[in-house]
Amino acid sequence: xxxxxxxxxxxxxxxxxxxxxxxxxxxxxxxxxxxxxxxxxxxxxxxxxxxxxxxxxxxxxxxxxxxxxxxxxxxxxxxxxxxxxxxxxxxxxxxxxxxxxxxxxxxxxxxxxxxxxxxxxxxxxxxxxxxxxxxxxxxxxxxxxxxxxxxxxxxxxxxxxxxxxxxxxxxxxxxxxxxxxxxxxxxxxxxxxxxxxx
Numbered sequence: 001x002x003x004x005x006x007x008x009x010x011x012x013x014x015x016x017x018x019x020x021x022x023x024x025x026x027x028x029x030x031x032x033x034x035x036x037x038x039x040x041x042x043x044x045x046x047x048x049x050x051x052x053x054x055x056x057x058x059x060x061x062x063x064x065x066x067x068x069x070x071x072x073x074x075x076x077x078x079x080x081x082x083x084x085x086x087x088x089x090x091x092x093x094x095x096x097x098x099x100x101x102x103x104x105x106x107x108x109x110x111x112x113x114x115x116x117x118x119x120x121x122x123x124x125x126x127x128x129x130x131x132x133x134x135x136x137x138x139x140x141x142x143x144x145x146x147x148x149x150x151x152x153x154x155x156x157x158x159x160x161x162x163x164x165x166x167x168x169x170x171x172x173x174x175x176x177x178x179x180x181x182x183x184x185x186x187x188x189x190x191x192x193x194x195x196x197x198x
Contacts, residue, residue, distance in 0.1 A: 004085060005171055006114040009164035012157040013092060017048045017071070020150065021091035021115075023106055026057030026076070031097035031120065036065040037143035038097070038150065043071075045147075046154045054079055054087055088113040093153055096125060097146055103128055107135075111167035116160060118149040132159075134166035 012018060020042075022035055032053070039051050052073040059066070059076055066072055079087070088094075094110040094117045101124040108128070110117050117135040119125040129135035136152055138145035153160050 005112045006168060008114070009161050009168060010092070010114045010116070012154070012160040014157075017050045018046070018093070018154055019050045019052055019091040021087070021094050022051070022053045022055070022097075023079075023087065023094065024055045026053075026055055026059060026062075028061075029098060029100045031099050031141070032062050033065065034099075034120075034141070034143050034146060035095055035097040036062060036069065038095075038146035039072075040069060041143065041147040042150050042154075043069075045151050049150075049154060052087075052091055084109070085113075088115055091115065093118060093150065095146065095150070096120065097141075098122055098125060099141055101125055108171065111135075112171040114164045114168050116153050116163040116167060118146065118153065120146070130166070130170075132163070134170045135163060 020039070022032060024030070026032055035051075039049075042049055048071075050071040050073065051069075052075075054075045056076060056078045059074075066074065088110065092115065094106065094115050096104060096107065096117065096119040098104075098120050099122070101122055103124045107117055107119070107125065111134060117129060119129050119135060119137055120141045121137050121139070122141065126137060129137055131137040136149040138149045153163065
């Protein structure tokens with residue numbers, strides 16, 4: 001996570017509109033279409049919410065839906081590493097509406113920045129996010145569940161800050177380089193012991 005881990009949990013903004021972030025290369029499995037549908041539903045409960053989409057990739061299948069929605073900022077290009085901190089600081093919730101995935105480095109990055117995350121319940125993401133401890137895992141992979149997960153954070157300032165703190169705790173402890181190194185060491189040790197047994 002570089003040299004930056006936030007010192008204090010975030011507070012849900014009241015002086016400006018809250019911003020949801022979709023970050024990374026736009027690929028079909030990442031479920032941008034699900035997020036756009038969820039955002040449409042979310043606007044009914046939280047009319048002043050905004051959505052920011054940052055990343056390269058083909059937007060052709062999504063442009064019609066994007067054109068029908070208000071309050072979307074779209075930056076469709078390669079994102080330079082020097083821009084990432086600013087993007088994560090200006091946005092408030094990271095959403096990974098993925099249909100399939102391996103583990104995502106962007107989840108750990110969000111946690112280090114104290115940004116609450118909403119993810120779908122798929123392998124890889126389920127292992128990184130602890131539901132209602134350091135993020136929100138939706139009940140299924142669909143737009144309605146994403147809307148409910150986002151509402152959970154946007155309609156409760158206390159819950160929002162609780163999840164932000166949980167993410168920071170995860171970044172400082174479970175995702176620290178020391179713990180990652182210890183985990184790798186234990187895995188290698190078990191492989192070596194198994195090798196001797198065989």
